[in-house]
Amino acid sequence: MAKELKELTPREENYSQWYNDLVIKAGLAESSAVRGCMVIKPYGYAIWEKMQRALDDMFKATGHQNAYFPLFIPKSFFSKEAHHVEGFAKECAVVTHYRLKNDPEGKGVIVDPDAELEEELIVRPTSETIIWNTYKNWIQSYRDLPILCNQWANVVRWEMRTRLFLRTAEFLWQEGHTAHETREEALAEARKMIGVYANFAEKWMSLPVIIGHKSDSERFAGAEDTLTIEAMMQDGKALQSGTSHFLGQNFAKAFDVQFTNREGRLEYVWATSWGVSTRLMGALIMAHSDNNGLVLPPKLAPIQVVMIPIYKGEEELHRITERLDRIATELRARGLSVKIDDRDNVRTGFKFAEYELKGVPVRLAMGPRDVANGTIELVRRDTLHKEVVAQDGLVDRVVGLMDEIQQNIYDKALKFRDGMITRVDSYDEFKRVLDEKGGFILAHWDGTPETEARIKEETKATIRCIPVNAPEEAGVDMLSGKPSSRRVIFARAY
Numbered sequence: 001m002a003k004e005l006k007e008l009t010p011r012e013e014n015y016s017q018w019y020n021d022l023v024i025k026a027g028l029a030e031s032s033a034v035r036g037c038m039v040i041k042p043y044g045y046a047i048w049e050k051m052q053r054a055l056d057d058m059f060k061a062t063g064h065q066n067a068y069f070p071l072f073i074p075k076s077f078f079s080k081e082a083h084h085v086e087g088f089a090k091e092c093a094v095v096t097h098y099r100l101k102n103d104p105e106g107k108g109v110i111v112d113p114d115a116e117l118e119e120e121l122i123v124r125p126t127s128e129t130i131i132w133n134t135y136k137n138w139i140q141s142y143r144d145l146p147i148l149c150n151q152w153a154n155v156v157r158w159e160m161r162t163r164l165f166l167r168t169a170e171f172l173w174q175e176g177h178t179a180h181e182t183r184e185e186a187l188a189e190a191r192k193m194i195g196v197y198a199n200f201a202e203k204w205m206s207l208p209v210i211i212g213h214k215s216d217s218e219r220f221a222g223a224e225d226t227l228t229i230e231a232m233m234q235d236g237k238a239l240q241s242g243t244s245h246f247l248g249q250n251f252a253k254a255f256d257v258q259f260t261n262r263e264g265r266l267e268y269v270w271a272t273s274w275g276v277s278t279r280l281m282g283a284l285i286m287a288h289s290d291n292n293g294l295v296l297p298p299k300l301a302p303i304q305v306v307m308i309p310i311y312k313g314e315e316e317l318h319r320i321t322e323r324l325d326r327i328a329t330e331l332r333a334r335g336l337s338v339k340i341d342d343r344d345n346v347r348t349g350f351k352f353a354e355y356e357l358k359g360v361p362v363r364l365a366m367g368p369r370d371v372a373n374g375t376i377e378l379v380r381r382d383t384l385h386k387e388v389v390a391q392d393g394l395v396d397r398v399v400g401l402m403d404e405i406q407q408n409i410y411d412k413a414l415k416f417r418d419g420m421i422t423r424v425d426s427y428d429e430f431k432r433v434l435d436e437k438g439g440f441i442l443a444h445w446d447g448t449p450e451t452e453a454r455i456k457e458e459t460k461a462t463i464r465c466i467p468v469n470a471p472e473e474a475g476v477d478m479l480s481g482k483p484s485s486r487r488v489i490f491a492r493a494y
Helices: 002-006 017-027 043-062 082-091 128-138 183-203 252-253 279-288 313-333 348-357 367-375 393-417 427-436 449-459
Strands: 030-032 037-042 072-074 093-097 101-102 110-112 116-123 147-156 172-180 211-214 225-232 240-250 259-262 266-268 270-277 305-309 338-340 363-368 375-380 386-390 421-423 440-444 460-466 485-489
Touching: 017 030, 017 172, 017 259, 017 279, 037 043, 043 147, 043 172, 043 279, 082 252, 110 225, 128 147, 128 172, 128 252, 183 211, 183 225, 183 240, 183 270, 211 485, 225 279, 225 393, 225 421, 225 460, 225 485, 240 252, 240 279, 252 270, 259 421, 279 393, 305 313, 313 338, 313 363, 313 367, 313 393, 348 363, 363 367, 363 393, 367 375, 375 393, 386 393, 393 421, 427 440, 427 449
Parallel strands: 305 338, 305 363, 421 440
Antiparallel strands: 030 037, 072 116, 093 116, 101 110, 147 172, 172 270, 211 225, 211 460, 225 240, 240 270, 259 266, 363 375, 375 386, 440 485, 460 485
16 A cells, blocks of 8 residues: 555645546546446445435425436437527437347447337436426426425536546536525526535535635526635635526426416426535535545545554454444444454555545554553544544543544635635736635626637636625726726636
8 A cells, every 4th residue: 555655746846746646546436347437336325325315305404305307318309498508509418219139240249220210219317308398398387386305316418528526528516406496596506506515615615615606607508697605725725515596587488387376377487406416525625625635525435434453363342443443433422433443354554554645534543552551543535644542531532533534624625725716807817826825816897798708728727716705996907907896706617
């Protein structure tokens, strides 16, 4: 394992390679035989399951129910909402045939030319179209509203350049789709759900985020407004970590979803959609980890406490594990996930390095002398601080450490993020900060897509969001010189 860790590219040397090394060496995911797709390994999937569980509880606490809709969507559905199809057309995988047959020349199997579909099917890139076609059958009256559905699913968006978790052709996500009686109710839903995502990011992922509106050019295809949470990674790039969309009546009109309102008149339904994906795994890794491996917030760590006996011979092992078992039972009774690693085919140093790499928040090690003295060695992953502590009171100490580590990881990320926010007034300063420092840049924007597009083309920086709490501030656009009423956040991003 020492050799393995040496092969973990230092973060400061090549951040991109460090990230790829870490995902693979920590056993989170690997590339698959299918181009652009990934295999999420058990340890990585265990983290995703914890994310799912927490988010699912939050959704249900706000009145949402889970449902499931088809993976395949008729091509004609995408023709009904012009902006939507334009936004996704280049990323769609298309099913054209429904059968294979043996090659007459004996070269395996071929697509049966006689099995062409009457209408091509699109492999789900997002589900607005199939869901709103379904909602038409569910909604007749205001009494049928609101509909608050969420779906846990996989989606396919064909990507040419892929990176594990951050951008793959197929990925896992959840997508909420809600239908409402009024515009105000739908707007409140969109705001509520971006708040749920921000709360999850900060309280569970220890990831500080900025909530804001996307510019017209960056918002979701088919939406009237997109709210986003934007996070800062350790290399100074931003990562969009969740979005919530106010869809207006666009999809209701496209699929003719009307209801009889309280005055007895027909009206189109108001809609939202919102989602996060396994991209959050990438955010978790890039925001907190270091050159020794993952740093996981305790709330999302598959193993929160690992215990390692240090022994020679079966008799010592038995005495030590007997003591560790008792401590583990108490910790589990307090709600912690605990693993006792008594493998005899690897050395203790290997185990220490392995759990450091995997980001286990607390490591406890006990040898014969500790048994005699009533002590144990405790190491916390976030600081790598090591100390010998008494076994008496250990359980309370470790339980308390979970909250302390969770908060410390957040505080460290917040301090870094705040240090990566820069206000600029000139275009030259903007480009210099981008190249030398990176991070979030607060700058005036004249509100035109032309200026936004030119900045993106020249610097590869985009408007990440218009912060929801941004104060009005008179100024001039750094590029065009036109008047501006507030600053927006620019950054280079994943």
